Amino acid sequence: MNLISTQTPTAELQALDAAHHMHPFTDAEGLEAKGARVITRAEGVWLQDSEGHRILDGMAGLWCMNIGYGRDSLAEVAARQMKELPYYNTFFQTTHVPVIALSAKLAELAPGDLNNVFFASSGSEANDTNLRLVRRYWQCKGQPERRIVIGRKNGYHGSTMAGASLGGMGGMHVHGGGIIDGIEHINQPNWWSDGGDMSPEDFGLARAKELEDKILEVGPENVAAFIGEPVQGAGGVIVAPDTYWPEIQRIVDKYGILLIADEVICGFGRTGEWFGSTTVGIKPDIMTIAKGLSSGYIPIGGSIVSDEIAQTVGAQGDFNHGYTYSGHPVAAAVALENLRIMEEENLVSYVKNDIGPYLAEKWHSLADHPMVGETKIVGLMASLALTPNKETRASFASDEGTIGFMTRERCFANDLIMRHVGDRMIIAPPLVITREEVDELIVRARKSLDEAYEQVKEQGLF
Numbered sequence: 001m002n003l004i005s006t007q008t009p010t011a012e013l014q015a016l017d018a019a020h021h022m023h024p025f026t027d028a029e030g031l032e033a034k035g036a037r038v039i040t041r042a043e044g045v046w047l048q049d050s051e052g053h054r055i056l057d058g059m060a061g062l063w064c065m066n067i068g069y070g071r072d073s074l075a076e077v078a079a080r081q082m083k084e085l086p087y088y089n090t091f092f093q094t095t096h097v098p099v100i101a102l103s104a105k106l107a108e109l110a111p112g113d114l115n116n117v118f119f120a121s122s123g124s125e126a127n128d129t130n131l132r133l134v135r136r137y138w139q140c141k142g143q144p145e146r147r148i149v150i151g152r153k154n155g156y157h158g159s160t161m162a163g164a165s166l167g168g169m170g171g172m173h174v175h176g177g178g179i180i181d182g183i184e185h186i187n188q189p190n191w192w193s194d195g196g197d198m199s200p201e202d203f204g205l206a207r208a209k210e211l212e213d214k215i216l217e218v219g220p221e222n223v224a225a226f227i228g229e230p231v232q233g234a235g236g237v238i239v240a241p242d243t244y245w246p247e248i249q250r251i252v253d254k255y256g257i258l259l260i261a262d263e264v265i266c267g268f269g270r271t272g273e274w275f276g277s278t279t280v281g282i283k284p285d286i287m288t289i290a291k292g293l294s295s296g297y298i299p300i301g302g303s304i305v306s307d308e309i310a311q312t313v314g315a316q317g318d319f320n321h322g323y324t325y326s327g328h329p330v331a332a333a334v335a336l337e338n339l340r341i342m343e344e345e346n347l348v349s350y351v352k353n354d355i356g357p358y359l360a361e362k363w364h365s366l367a368d369h370p371m372v373g374e375t376k377i378v379g380l381m382a383s384l385a386l387t388p389n390k391e392t393r394a395s396f397a398s399d400e401g402t403i404g405f406m407t408r409e410r411c412f413a414n415d416l417i418m419r420h421v422g423d424r425m426i427i428a429p430p431l432v433i434t435r436e437e438v439d440e441l442i443v444r445a446r447k448s449l450d451e452a453y454e455q456v457k458e459q460g461l462f
């Protein structure tokens with residue numbers, strides 16, 4: 001085989017990719033016909049592909065590239081750590097300096113008594129930990145029947161068996177033989193699609209109340225925890241009405257049920273606070289973290305756990321759980337450097353007080369587009385609903401996602417990464433994006449919407 005590099009012709013790279021690489025969440029045949037886009041370099045918010053396109057990454061990779069691409073110091077820290085101690089585990093009463101430093105830092109950043117970190121290499125793994133940990137906690141409390149975890153339809157918690165089961169993506173449940181036992185789902189707080197004639201406030205309360213109904217249906221004595229993303233990300237950047245989270249908090253408190261906030265997307269500044277839980281005003285017992293923890297420079301995730309849970313489980317011998325790469329020293333060192341940069345550059349307050357409000361104004365300005373219904377934004381995660389009728393909040397006559405996909409394709413052609421979830425368009429750019437880059441993002445988004453609108457009209461779908 002020839003040596004492969006970024007100089008290899010794109011067609012050759014695409015052919016090899018199609019022949020040997022199984023892509024996540026991808027229609028393999030469709031991709032093979034089209035050829036994958038080969039990304040070769042990146043800097044700041046800009047990607048470059050093998051054909052020389054300069055692409056604005058409106059999704060921060062997969063919502064992870066918080067500090068922007070091309071930060072040399074992360075590479076330097078990784079190299080230094082690899083030379084000093086490339087690996088050692090934290091099983092069986094050993095530890096190392098990077099994992100100690102990162103744990104202490106996370107305890108400092110996390111709210112309340114979330115002072116204990118169990119590391120994983122991804123968000124999915126961390127949610128696997130959470131499922132086992134909350135069940136173990138209730139065993140330790142002498143209530144082993146508390147096994148049920150309640151999640152939400154259209155929530156996303158990962159792609160492992162536990163992650164996919166906790167999540168509420170029907171398409172994922174179908175592929176892989178259903179969900180594992182002891183997991184239930186309630187409806188999501190998506191007012192635009194499901195709110196009908198209710199006000200957003202009433203709808204938020206009604207959807208939160210479904211948690212109480214579910215708890216009573218399965219028996220409060222059987223429920224271990226509720227899990228939710230403070231703002232649903234992969235489900236389409238669904239921002240719950242203001243009434244929702246306070247009611248969820250009231251219900252979990254009333255029944256003594258643990259609250260797991262999945263902060264994999266919302267954590268580390270995305271919502272304008274260090275954690276989305278602070279933004280929506282909840283007090284979780286566990287937070288799932290990944291992505292922005294290392295800005296995607298290296299795989300790392302984890303669970304930040306309350307003192308009560310850590311001490312209860314810790315007091316009863318081994319917790320028989322752990323990953324070879326839990327607290328990997330290179331990953332921990334890189335994550336620490338990422339957090340150092342976030343603090344040094346005040347990125348969280350930049351999102352809250354500067355670039356977040358700036359993007360919000362521009363994003364909402366897209367609402368005058370004939371095909372755009374609601375526009376939603378929290379910090380630097382935003383969505384808009386595509387609709388043929390803003391007043392009735394109607395869906396298109398075409399299959400769900402058709403128009404979203406069309407619009408996504410126009411964005412691609414205009415060198416903007418904007419994703420679609422069904423007929424919602426979503427963005428979550430790197431937190432370092434500048435005002436000029438936001439302007440550029442909006443110009444490209446509007447152009448793409450205009451082009452998609454023309455296609456939609458031509459095909460008689462509007």
Ligand code: PMP
Nearest residue numbers: 122123124156157158262264265
């Ligand atoms: N939870 C949430 C909220 C996520 O958005 C994701 C990934 N998109 C995950 C968990 C899973 O993380 P990973 O892909 O790192 O396993």
